[in-house]
Amino acid sequence: xxxxxxxxxxxxxxxxxxxxxxxxxxxxxxxxxxxxxxxxxxxxxxxxxxxxxxxxxxxxxxxxxxxxxxxxxxxxxxxxxxxxxxxxxxxxxxxxxxxxxxxxxxxxxxxxxxxxxxxxxxxxxxxxxxxxxxxxxxxxxxxxxxxxxxxxxxxxxxxxxxxxxxxxxxxxxxxxxxxxxxxxxxxxxxxxxxxxxxxxxxxxxxxxxxxxxxxxxxxxxxxxxxxxxxxxxxxxxxxxxxxxxxxxxxxxxxxxxxxxxxxxxxxxxxxxxxxxxxxxxxxxxxxxxxxxxxxxxxxxxxxxxxxxxxxxxxxxxxxxxxxxxxxxxxxxx
Amino acid sequence: xxxxxxxxxxxxxxxxxxxxxxxxxxxxxxxxxxxxxxxxxxxxxxxxxxxxxxxxxxxxxxxxxxxxxxxxxxxxxxxxxxxxxxxxxxxxxxxxxxxxxxxxxxxxxxxxxxxxxxxxxxxxxxxxxxxxxxxxxxxxxxxxxxxxxxxxxxxxxxxxxxxxxxxxxxxxxxxxxxxxxxxxxxxxxxxxxxxxxxxxxxxxxxxxxxxxxxxxxxxxxxxxxxxxxxxxxxxxxxxxxxxxxxxxxxxxxxxxxxxxxxxxxxxxxxxxxxxxxxxxxxxxxxxxxxxxxxxxxxxxxxxxxxxxxxxxxx
Numbered sequence: 001x002x003x004x005x006x007x008x009x010x011x012x013x014x015x016x017x018x019x020x021x022x023x024x025x026x027x028x029x030x031x032x033x034x035x036x037x038x039x040x041x042x043x044x045x046x047x048x049x050x051x052x053x054x055x056x057x058x059x060x061x062x063x064x065x066x067x068x069x070x071x072x073x074x075x076x077x078x079x080x081x082x083x084x085x086x087x088x089x090x091x092x093x094x095x096x097x098x099x100x101x102x103x104x105x106x107x108x109x110x111x112x113x114x115x116x117x118x119x120x121x122x123x124x125x126x127x128x129x130x131x132x133x134x135x136x137x138x139x140x141x142x143x144x145x146x147x148x149x150x151x152x153x154x155x156x157x158x159x160x161x162x163x164x165x166x167x168x169x170x171x172x173x174x175x176x177x178x179x180x181x182x183x184x185x186x187x188x189x190x191x192x193x194x195x196x197x198x199x200x201x202x203x204x205x206x207x208x209x210x211x212x213x214x215x216x217x218x219x220x221x222x223x224x225x226x227x228x229x230x231x232x233x234x235x236x237x238x239x240x241x242x243x244x245x246x247x248x249x250x251x252x253x254x255x256x257x258x259x260x261x262x263x264x265x266x267x268x269x270x271x272x273x274x275x276x277x278x279x280x281x282x283x284x285x286x287x288x289x290x291x292x293x294x295x296x297x298x299x300x301x302x303x304x305x306x307x308x309x310x311x312x313x314x315x316x317x318x319x320x321x322x323x324x325x326x327x328x329x330x331x332x333x
Numbered sequence: 334x335x336x337x338x339x340x341x342x343x344x345x346x347x348x349x350x351x352x353x354x355x356x357x358x359x360x361x362x363x364x365x366x367x368x369x370x371x372x373x374x375x376x377x378x379x380x381x382x383x384x385x386x387x388x389x390x391x392x393x394x395x396x397x398x399x400x401x402x403x404x405x406x407x408x409x410x411x412x413x414x415x416x417x418x419x420x421x422x423x424x425x426x427x428x429x430x431x432x433x434x435x436x437x438x439x440x441x442x443x444x445x446x447x448x449x450x451x452x453x454x455x456x457x458x459x460x461x462x463x464x465x466x467x468x469x470x471x472x473x474x475x476x477x478x479x480x481x482x483x484x485x486x487x488x489x490x491x492x493x494x495x496x497x498x499x500x501x502x503x504x505x506x507x508x509x510x511x512x513x514x515x516x517x518x519x520x521x522x523x524x525x526x527x528x529x530x531x532x533x534x535x536x537x538x539x540x541x542x543x544x545x546x547x548x549x550x551x552x553x554x555x556x557x558x559x560x561x562x563x564x565x566x567x568x569x570x571x572x573x574x575x576x577x578x579x580x581x582x583x584x585x586x587x588x589x590x591x592x593x594x595x596x597x598x599x600x601x602x603x604x605x606x607x608x609x610x611x612x613x614x615x616x617x618x619x620x621x622x623x624x625x626x627x628x629x630x631x632x633x634x635x636x637x638x639x640x641x642x643x644x645x646x647x
Binding site for chain 1 (some may be wrong): 425520614
């Protein structure tokens with residue numbers, strides 16, 4: 001840390017310089033008055049620094065925070081790890097660049113895990129930009145690190161289909177009703193790995209990376225619940241995760257919630273398949289837990305400060321009154 | 334000149350000077366994109382994303398090589414992305430023309446993208462390709478073959494419904510659009526009713542019927558029992574809070590109050606997850622600015638050949 005501060009003194013200097021006006025304000029007006037009249041843009045600035053500094057520190061030093069996989073991350077990992085080479089797996093990438101920060105690390109880890117297990121990967125998307133996310137992941141993982149995997153034999157991109165949950169409803173019984181070609185325009189019957197595949201029920205596992213509607217909820221409702229033999233695991237955004245926890249474990253065998261879930265799953269994949277010197281692109285989730293820690297500490301601190309301020313003001317407002325205090329309470333509301 | 338204008342001018346001046354200094358005065362520069370030219374199995378040319386490190390290594394191995402090269406188009410895209418990122422962030426200080434431009438471009442590009450995707454991924458394969466397969470095969474989808482290449486006249490029905498839906502834009506007879514709209518609403522209502530009944534209502538009741546004393550291999554599992562007790566107790570208390578046939582007094586009121594606590598903890602967890610999600614989104618934009626654009630950090634070792642970080646990364 002000391003070496004980092006000495007080498008990167010200019011970042012520290014900018015950080016201190018931006019906060020000098022805030023300190024001067026507190027010094028002149030007093031801490032309580034300064035907090036009471038604090039411009040919200042100072043909080044934005046503090047949040048920026050709380051995210052930027054850890055990213056810079058981790059980016060320069062290469063260090064990441066330790067991560068202990070939870071039972072849910074382990075269940076997700078085990079669902080893929082129990083499969084045998086050649087088993088068909090459907091990967092539905094239902095997200096877009098707006099959620100890439102949260103979901104791309106888990107999408108990358110899912111594909112690496114499937115590639116290591118030599119599973120047959122069937123990619124699809126219920127979001128219009130999903131095929132691009134599939135292509136990015138395929139380029140980053142399969143084409144870069146698993147060049148022996150052949151398109152059409154080991155993995156295929158079926159592309160995007162509109163229709164939201166209706167798509168799931170149809171392909172669980174007849175995949176060819178909707179998919180006549182893959183994303184490249186090749187006829188389904190000309191793709192070797194599509195031979196004998198007629199419906200999603202033949203998949204050994206469905207992996208859904210979901211940012212909202214349509215996504216994991218629809219896969220649970222129309223893909224997994226009516227067909228208990230179809231196993232479903234998912235990686236979701238933080239906003240969506242609390243809504244799908246009730247489906248675990250019967251309807252949803254594994255769940256990665258937001259970047260924390262991604263980091264835990266990455267840890268399991270890298271520990272098992274990453275080797276002694278893993279490629280940094282498989283550590284994105286672990287790296288992004290640094291800014292999470294500092295930003296969460298800032299938010300907790302702000303909540304405490306705001307509450308102290310609120311109760312102090314409330315007490316001060318009550319003080320002049322000698323009666324029951326009811327009028328002041330009403331005013332306080 | 335007011336205070337806001339002064340702040341903007343200072344920010345622009347400092348930012349521009351820093352960018353210029355970094356781009357011109359440093360050895361590695363910043364914000365450049367590279368590509369790799371490859372040949373596809375079909376004999377075509379394909380351009381794949383490459384890194385500055387790939388380019389330098391290829392130049393060291395064979396000076397003047399043409400496989401890896403600087404990409405002007407991608408570099409312009411990178412700088413535009415950086416500009417729009419900063420323009421959107423600038424709204425946090427105050428509303429300004431840069432933010433307005435970024436907002437308008439985003440809305441316009443999204444609308445255009447949706448229209449193009451809707452045409453090529455929905456209308457062409459799902460409607461035109463079903464009604465005029467040979468034309469679509471010759472024009473847009475050479476892979477269309479077999480049973481899918483046969484004309485299916487049933488698709489006249491969605492064509493007619495689609496035209497009726499667009500009738501809403503006509504000056505007269507807008508009521509015609511209500512028929513396909515009612516068809517869409519009815520279909521989705523029916524589909525969702527089944528989905529929610531099966532996937533949520535019944536399945537969630539099933540998921541709540543849990544043993545309160547869990548035994549694993551004949552031994553009492555304390556923590557699993559506590560978990561099940563919390564799930565069953567939490568559901569019953571929360572449901573009691575929404576049960577208005579009895580006044581929330583006495584025992585019912587106390588149970589409902591516990592239900593409120595369960596709901597509040599749930600909302601708190603949801604808020605925490607939302608915060609985590611938003612910070613992750615902010616983190617990736619800052620990573621983009623520091624890594625892809627400014628080349629200040631290199632966590633993925635993409636420029637490890639010439640960066641100062643080489644020694645640190647090993």
